[in-house]
Amino acid sequence: MKSKLLKWTMRLTLLILLLFGLLVLIVLNPALLYSTNTQIGKFTVYHNKALPAGIKLRLTDADNIIVTSEFYDTNLKFDICLNDGSPYPALMEVFLGKAFALGFTSNKIALCGNTDFAANTMKVNGRKWNLTQLIAHEATHCLVFNELGFWKSNPVANNPLWKWEGYPEYVSRKHLNHLSLKQNITSLTEAIKKDKDQWGIILADSTIAPRTYFNYWNMMQYCMDVKKMTYQQVLSDTKSESLIQSEMMIWYYPEE
Numbered sequence: 001m002k003s004k005l006l007k008w009t010m011r012l013t014l015l016i017l018l019l020f021g022l023l024v025l026i027v028l029n030p031a032l033l034y035s036t037n038t039q040i041g042k043f044t045v046y047h048n049k050a051l052p053a054g055i056k057l058r059l060t061d062a063d064n065i066i067v068t069s070e071f072y073d074t075n076l077k078f079d080i081c082l083n084d085g086s087p088y089p090a091l092m093e094v095f096l097g098k099a100f101a102l103g104f105t106s107n108k109i110a111l112c113g114n115t116d117f118a119a120n121t122m123k124v125n126g127r128k129w130n131l132t133q134l135i136a137h138e139a140t141h142c143l144v145f146n147e148l149g150f151w152k153s154n155p156v157a158n159n160p161l162w163k164w165e166g167y168p169e170y171v172s173r174k175h176l177n178h179l180s181l182k183q184n185i186t187s188l189t190e191a192i193k194k195d196k197d198q199w200g201i202i203l204a205d206s207t208i209a210p211r212t213y214f215n216y217w218n219m220m221q222y223c224m225d226v227k228k229m230t231y232q233q234v235l236s237d238t239k240s241e242s243l244i245q246s247e248m249m250i251w252y253y254p255e256e
């Protein structure tokens with residue numbers, strides 16, 4: 001009886017290991033779940049349908065945005081996995097959580113919503129996102145993973161969310177209408193005053209950003225632009241999120 005139980009336990013363990021191995025193989029090789037791929041500069045685009053018009057411009061623009069990151073690596077090449085019929089993006093969502101797009105490992109970007117490269121938007125549940133900035137956000141996650149490695153990256157390292165999401169927002173959202181931190185804090189404060197239960201905030205280009213991420217971005221802007229910290233310094237800093245938040249608000253409302 002005991003040996004039978006042991007035999008089944010071993011079989012089950014082997015099966016779990018095999019399934020896990022298969023999953024890792026698929027995650028690392030999107031080609032297994034796509035009919036074709038096309039090289040656009042440093043991006044390998046995995047797709048099932050014809051390549052969408054305007055994709056080259058969006059990828060070039062995203063690359064021009066992330067070049068400003070202190071972790072930018074000229075040798076890094078990215079895999080862009082489109083949501084055009086392959087089960088790959090949905091499968092990644094099962095394991096990494098529901099998302100508009102996902103940036104994982106040091107080079108994989110899966111787009112999970114309804115993309116329109118010509119219009120530069122991604123639509124999810126009727127909400128419109130700036131597609132170039134979304135790609136730049138996910139690519140920044142990849143740059144960070146590439147720099148820090150598996151053990152110091154989330155979810156393993158459990159870095160505070162405001163640092164983990166604030167930095168990709170900081171890098172990707174650098175467009176002229178949102179450069180003033182004081183103006184950004186005012187926009188958020190006014191949006192909350194108007195309707196405190198709303199989830200998002202509408203940006204100058206009429207696309208949306210989650211309010212939590214908008215606040216993380218403000219905090220990152222405060223650390224990097226006002227306090228002149230590098231992202232590496234922000235990561236190693238031990239001050240709590242609430243302390244940084246109140247420091248930022250004291251800076252926003254200077255004492256008379």
Ligand SMILES: [Zn+2]
Pocket residue numbers: 137141165168
């Ligand atoms: Zn993110």
